[in-house]
Amino acid sequence: MEVLKIATAGSVDDGKSTLIGRLLYDTKSLTDDKLEAIEKTSKQKGYDYLDFSLVTDGLVAEREQGITIDVAHIYFSTPNKSYIIADTPGHVEYTRNMVTGASTSQAAIILIDARKGVIEQTNRHFFINNLLRIKDVIVAVNKMDLVDFSEARYQEIKSDFEELMGKRDYQDQKITFIPVSALKGDNVVNRSENMTWYKGQTLLEHFEALDKEDVYNVGTPRFPVQYVIRPKTEEFHDFRGFAGKVYGGELSVGDEVVVLPSMTKSRIKEIYFYDKKYQTATRRSSVTITLEDEVNVSRGDMLVKVGDLPTVNKEFTATISWMDSQNLNLGNKYVLQHGVNKVLAKVENIHHKIEPDYSGVDESVNSLAMNDIALVTFRLNKPIFYDTFKEHRTNGSFILIDNQTNNTAGVGFIE
Amino acid sequence: MRIAYIKNKLLTIDESFVFRVKYQTNNSILSTIESEIDTVLSVEHSEVLGALRNNDLENEAIYIFREVAAQFERPVLLFSGGKDSITLVRLAQKAFFPAKIPFPLLHIDTGHNFPETIAFRDKLVKELGVELIVRNVQDSIDQGKVVEESGKYASRNTLQTTTLLDAIEEFKFDACIGGARRDEEKARAKERVFSVRDDFGQWDEKNQRPEVFDMLNGQIELGQNVRVFPISNWTELDVWSYIQKENIEIPSIYFAHKRKIFLRDGFIWSAEDDVVFRAEDEVVEERMVRFRTVGDMSCTAAVLSEADTIEKVVGEIRESKISERGARIDDKRSEAAMEKRKQQGYF
Ligand SMILES: Nc1nc2c(ncn2[C@@H]2O[C@H](COP(=O)(O)OP(=O)(O)OP(=O)(O)O)[C@@H](O)[C@H]2O)c(=O)[nH]1
Ligand SMILES: [Mg+2]
Numbered sequence: 128m129e130v131l132k133i134a135t136a137g138s139v140d141d142g143k144s145t146l147i148g149r150l151l152y153d154t155k156s157l158t159d160d161k162l163e164a165i166e167k168t169s170k171q172k173g174y175d176y177l178d179f180s181l182v183t184d185g186l187v188a189e190r191e192q193g194i195t196i197d198v199a200h201i202y203f204s205t206p207n208k209s210y211i212i213a214d215t216p217g218h219v220e221y222t223r224n225m226v227t228g229a230s231t232s233q234a235a236i237i238l239i240d241a242r243k244g245v246i247e248q249t250n251r252h253f254f255i256n257n258l259l260r261i262k263d264v265i266v267a268v269n270k271m272d273l274v275d276f277s278e279a280r281y282q283e284i285k286s287d288f289e290e291l292m293g294k295r296d297y298q299d300q301k302i303t304f305i306p307v308s309a310l311k312g313d314n315v316v317n318r319s320e321n322m323t324w325y326k327g328q329t330l331l332e333h334f335e336a337l338d339k340e341d342v343y344n345v346g347t348p349r350f351p352v353q354y355v356i357r358p359k360t361e362e363f364h365d366f367r368g369f370a371g372k373v374y375g376g377e378l379s380v381g382d383e384v385v386v387l388p389s390m391t392k393s394r395i396k397e398i399y400f401y402d403k404k405y406q407t408a409t410r411r412s413s414v415t416i417t418l419e420d421e422v423n424v425s426r427g428d429m430l431v432k433v434g435d436l437p438t439v440n441k442e443f444t445a446t447i448s449w450m451d452s453q454n455l456n457l458g459n460k461y462v463l464q465h466g467v468n469k470v471l472a473k474v475e476n477i478h479h480k481i482e483p484d485y486s487g488v489d490e491s492v493n494s495l496a497m498n499d500i501a502l503v504t505f506r507l508n509k510p511i512f513y514d515t516f517k518e519h520r521t522n523g524s525f526i527l528i529d530n531q532t533n534n535t536a537g538v539g540f541i542e
Numbered sequence: 543m544r545i546a547y548i549k550n551k552l553l554t555i556d557e558s559f560v561f562r563v564k565y566q567t568n569n570s571i572l573s574t575i576e577s578e579i580d581t582v583l584s585v586e587h588s589e590v591l592g593a594l595r596n597n598d599l600e601n602e603a604i605y606i607f608r609e610v611a612a613q614f615e616r617p618v619l620l621f622s623g624g625k626d627s628i629t630l631v632r633l634a635q636k637a638f639f640p641a642k643i644p645f646p647l648l649h650i651d652t653g654h655n656f657p658e659t660i661a662f663r664d665k666l667v668k669e670l671g672v673e674l675i676v677r678n679v680q681d682s683i684d685q686g687k688v689v690e691e692s693g694k695y696a697s698r699n700t701l702q703t704t705t706l707l708d709a710i711e712e713f714k715f716d717a718c719i720g721g722a723r724r725d726e727e728k729a730r731a732k733e734r735v736f737s738v739r740d741d742f743g744q745w746d747e748k749n750q751r752p753e754v755f756d757m758l759n760g761q762i763e764l765g766q767n768v769r770v771f772p773i774s775n776w777t778e779l780d781v782w783s784y785i786q787k788e789n790i791e792i793p794s795i796y797f798a799h800k801r802k803i804f805l806r807d808g809f810i811w812s813a814e815d816d817v818v819f820r821a822e823d824e825v826v827e828e829r830m831v832r833f834r835t836v837g838d839m840s841c842t843a844a845v846l847s848e849a850d851t852i853e854k855v856v857g858e859i860r861e862s863k864i865s866e867r868g869a870r871i872d873d874k875r876s877e878a879a880m881e882k883r884k885q886q887g888y889f
Contacts, residue, residue, distance in 0.1 A: 130598045130599065130775075158862065182728070183728065183731070184728075188748065196748065197747070197748070197750065198732070199724075199731040199732050200724045200731055200774070201725075202724070202725045202775075202777045204777070204779070209777075209780070211775055223752055224752065226752070226754065227752040227753060230754040230755045231755065231756075353609060353612055354608045354612045356638060356639075356641050357641065358641035358642070360640070362640070363640045363641075366640060368640075370608050370637070372601065372605050372756070380590070399639065399640075400594050401635070401636040401639050402639055402640070403591055404590045404591065405592065405593065405594045406591065406592050406593065407592065407593040408594055409593055409594050409596055410596075411596055411598060411601055412594050413600075413601040413602075413604035413605050413608070413637070415639070426612050450752050464757055464759065466756070467609070467612070467757075520755070521755060521756065524754070524755050524757075526757050526759060528759055528761055533759070533761040533763065534751055535751045535752050535754070535759045538754045538755075
């Protein structure tokens with residue numbers, strides 16, 4: 128079954144959690160016991176409607192404050208597709224969680240409160256979705272019930288947003304506008320009777336029609352080796368299989384490959400998936416590959432096709448999103464995890480901080496705080512084999528780990 | 543011509559065949575060789591399949607298993623005997639074939655298991671050829687570390703935590719792989735794939751590591767451990783569909799069977815097992831039921847069902863109006879029940 132991962136974005140109280148609850152409710156994905164719990168709690172709180180945000184706000188602190196603090200993953204399916212929606216927090220403080228939610232998604236919903244229109248946070252959310260090169264973005268103008276379902280208001284917000292679109296870096300991003308009321312259910316799953324002027328698809332109709340292959344970024348095949356399988360049994364005495372996931376393209380038996388960093392050449396002998404052999408490993412499959420020759424391969428190495436090499440370098444520049452409470456300073460050292468490969472990295476240069484609301488850059492900084500986005504150059508103790516993020520979403524991204532706390536302190540997108 | 547053709551074919555197949563063809567070929571054995579080729583070729587044809595069809599959830603789980611094996615020194619797979627942990631075992635087999643699963647299984651035995659699940663567990667472990675470690679909640683009770691609950695809703699579900707944490711310390715496990723899914727419960731929806739626990743086994747839910755793209759950060763300090771959830775993104779229906787597609791054997795209690803039961807608080811309880819508390823005025827009757835989860839018997843309710851095959855079970859789940867955990871009384875204690883238990887180190 129197809130799985131489509133969708134991230135949400137929007138300011139505090141724009142209605143993300145409510146929208147997801149509505150999606151679940153209208154697709155009949157809420158089971159009776161969950162619905163009963165929502166009804167009970169809504170009543171206790173004295174609401175005269177069902178508070179769907181109770182479906183996703185799973186932590187006590189979230190329900191107490193009525194806000195989302197941490198990403199929640201919500202699941203539902205139609206006969207056609209399975210959906211995973213990341214409910215992300217809207218609070219500025221939680222920008223890092225938004226990056227987290229968006230990094231694993233192929234599509235995104237940006238919510239705008241129809242009363243407030245495009246605000247600074249909208250810029251930020253759009254910037255992040257664009258930075259992460261999410262291919263399909265829905266701009267849902269929510270709470271239309273509070274502006275009398277006014278078409279004029281919707282058009283006004285739409286043209287404000289279109290102004291933003293001119294500033295984006297990733298121009299191929301597909302953007303669709305939908306006026307909705309998450310609370311009342313207009314244009315979420317069912318067509319709105321209050322907005323007959325809107326002729327487009329409902330939110331769910333849009334996702335149902337998306338072709339999944341279209342929302343994935345295609346690049347060239349990269350095979351980072353996760354683990355070497357040596358069974359040492361009688362039947363598989365000399366078996367040496369390289370376990371990993373195929374990213375970006377396909378690999379087939381007979382393909383001539385280069386092992387990085389040793390630059391040794393060989394050919395793919397077999398492709399195993401569990402106990403069966405295949406001719407071709409498709410994108411995103413977790414397979415085990417054997418080679419024709421006895422070559423030395425270990426975790427962190429990478430198999431690529433001959434004539435299709437990534438950049439091999441000890442220095443590079445990347446846009447990073449800082450996620451740690453301890454600042455990133457010039458000269459700091461981190462563990463840099465690129466896929467499954469780990470090296471040491473030193474901060475060589477902080478070129479500038481990027482204001483994610485499109486208001487410009489700040490060149491005077493030499494330190495980054497949590498939620499900052501900046502252009503940074505790193506020097507490594509060993510070369511890594513990378514593509515730019517533009518060319519390859521997986522092979523062009525990395526995380527930075529603080530060696531003292533072991534925390535994932537930042538994420539980077541190689542330029 | 544014929545010999546050259548055959549030699550050529552054989553060359554690509556097996557060197558010992560080539561040897562025979564080179565030195566022993568005469569017309570009398572040619573036909574034998576030919577038929578051998580045919581079998582070899584046909585086997586090969588059926589063995590090497592075309593392009594691999596993708597199952598994203600399965601690929602993701604296999605990837606996670608391999609990260610665990612590579613990043614940790616002493617991983618362990620928590621095996622409850624339920625369908626989720628049985629599914630985990632199959633995924634682990636897939637991740638490491640043709641090698642054995644490179645870590646042991648750990649069963650925290652509440653002593654309140656359905657007898658079927660224990661028999662099933664032992665059989666499975668034997669087939670896999672992996673080590674099984676069992677630690678008993680009863681021992682923790684006998685040692686005075688925990689106190690058995692009493693009354694109507696008494697269960698050993700919470701008590702498990704102590705036994706588990708002790709086992710982690712005893713064996714110095716640094717990664718515990720579990721079958722929890724985010725769709726099960728709303729606090730679980732917040733859990734990471736690699737979820738760090740401090741030296742007290744506690745979950746700090748407000749301070750979780752971000753997980754971006756596919757990258758899993760398993761760096762921890764000595765004494766800490768990571769809970770790993772390879773099927774985080776699966777739903778109950780995904781698990782059942784997978785069991786059906788893969789033809790995975792599961793304990794019989796998951797299928798509809800006749801059982802003596804009684805009703806309490808709208809739930810159906812087994813009357814065949816001593817550990818389930820039953821008041822004298824609670825009437826026993828016989829019904830067709832099955833279990834959707836197989837936790838501690840004392841807090842796992844049955845559902846009325848006629849689904850006695852995997853096809854029917856999948857069909858039933860698809861239509862179901864009640865969530866899986868709707869049949870677990872321990873979650874009903876309070877809205878934050880799960881979050882509280884998790885903070886204390888529960889799985
Ligand atoms: N009238 C109206 N109210 C809405 C609509 N959607 C959401 N709300 C209300 O707006 C408030 C905030 O909704 P949430 O869903 O919690 O907002 P959120 O975007 O998830 O907020 P954070 O997670 O804290 O960023 C709640 O009181 C909702 O009932 C809508 O379409 N119309
Ligand atoms: Mg929310």
